[in-house]
Amino acid sequence: MQPLQNDRYLRALLRQPVDITPVWMMRQAGRYLPEYKATRAEAGDFMSLCKNAELACEVTLQPLRRFDLDAAILFSDILTIPDAMGLGLYFETGEGPKFERPLTCMADIKKLPVLDPEVELGYVMNAVRTVRKNLNGTVPLIGFSGSPWTLATYMIEGGSSKAFTKIKKMAFSEPQALHLLLDKLADSVILYLNAQIAAGAQSVMVFDTWGGVLSGRDYQEFSLQYMHKIVDSLTRENDGRKVPVTLFTKNAGLWLESIAATGCDAVGLDWTVDMADAKARIGDKVALQGNMDPSMLYAPAARIEQEVQLILDGFGKGNGHVFNLGHGIHLDVPPDNAKVFIDAVHKLSKPFHQ
Numbered sequence: 001m002q003p004l005q006n007d008r009y010l011r012a013l014l015r016q017p018v019d020i021t022p023v024w025m026m027r028q029a030g031r032y033l034p035e036y037k038a039t040r041a042e043a044g045d046f047m048s049l050c051k052n053a054e055l056a057c058e059v060t061l062q063p064l065r066r067f068d069l070d071a072a073i074l075f076s077d078i079l080t081i082p083d084a085m086g087l088g089l090y091f092e093t094g095e096g097p098k099f100e101r102p103l104t105c106m107a108d109i110k111k112l113p114v115l116d117p118e119v120e121l122g123y124v125m126n127a128v129r130t131v132r133k134n135l136n137g138t139v140p141l142i143g144f145s146g147s148p149w150t151l152a153t154y155m156i157e158g159g160s161s162k163a164f165t166k167i168k169k170m171a172f173s174e175p176q177a178l179h180l181l182l183d184k185l186a187d188s189v190i191l192y193l194n195a196q197i198a199a200g201a202q203s204v205m206v207f208d209t210w211g212g213v214l215s216g217r218d219y220q221e222f223s224l225q226y227m228h229k230i231v232d233s234l235t236r237e238n239d240g241r242k243v244p245v246t247l248f249t250k251n252a253g254l255w256l257e258s259i260a261a262t263g264c265d266a267v268g269l270d271w272t273v274d275m276a277d278a279k280a281r282i283g284d285k286v287a288l289q290g291n292m293d294p295s296m297l298y299a300p301a302a303r304i305e306q307e308v309q310l311i312l313d314g315f316g317k318g319n320g321h322v323f324n325l326g327h328g329i330h331l332d333v334p335p336d337n338a339k340v341f342i343d344a345v346h347k348l349s350k351p352f353h354q
């Protein structure tokens, strides 16, 4: 394998010195790039795009052609695991992801297969290998998975949810069923992420989008416990390099210490957390990723730059900051504003690394 030309993303995650603060961006709920829309139309639908290694590689690389990003995130989705387990994932325009066969009871959960990621999710590994080849050592590739709790919310609610009543009903009236599901998911996530690492992902991230809808105690029991197990079981070194792992729970500002205590390398922060506060609380244990409000990208350039400066000031001097939006980019953000954001991080962060 060729040496990495730009490894500041990986160095920052390991809290090593860098020249400028690295930045990357997730597009998730955003079809903000016209070239993405064109490739998606060529593929036909979202899952066909995920399952075609060449096209998935193409959309992974598109943001890197426009912007000076320090890492690439694999184009895929967190819902590939439940889809591979047989739930029948589909996307309805404007309504987000849905499942044809959501889980309703213990019997459904008992029937779920244990996945062999190289088989049922072989298309993801093919995409990882294709992207690594095409990146050609320029920047590292981020692999990812959903957390067991977040995947379980989609599998039980049947899609996106506001109140999470179905999964909470199971959590509080039939906890042994939910724990069996979370256990199966944790085992699948471990196999899935380790397969991504073996295929070439240089860092991995676990997205726990919905952990923050739980009480502190229930977060520990139904979400963090399983992410801890995942962190303990991941391949942390590959090809002679450390493979940093980042945990992100949305709305988890109250629980940063316990997330950092899992032994992960970095903690992703949404914009409701104050960067200086997070650094004081856990900055001696982990790197911090974040955390500009994605809606700031609607603002004029000067306001975006001001916000970048405030977040950089919040982290202050020292190692271990990866700049990022606090969540995925919105679909109607002008791409030029994303460029203002990325360039501002690089330009304004120089004095913090002297």
Ligand SMILES: Cc1c2[nH]c(c1CCC(=O)O)Cc1[nH]c(c(CCC(=O)O)c1C)Cc1[nH]c(c(CCC(=O)O)c1C)Cc1[nH]c(c(C)c1CCC(=O)O)C2
Pocket (backbone or CB within 6 Å): 025, 026, 027, 028, 029, 030, 031, 040, 046, 073, 074, 075, 076, 077, 078, 079, 091, 092, 093, 094, 095, 096, 097, 144, 146, 160, 207, 208, 209, 328
């Ligand atoms: C909850 C969740 C999902 N997917 C993901 C999460 C966790 C992160 C988070 O908290 O947002 C993660 C995700 N989804 C996608 C990526 C790939 C990386 C990237 O391109 O940014 C990643 C990292 C592609 C995608 N996944 C999706 C898109 C947009 C789809 C499109 O082209 O229509 C992309 C680029 C679809 C998706 N997939 C999901 C949702 C809620 C949606 C939005 C549906 C909609 O907007 O109608 C499930």
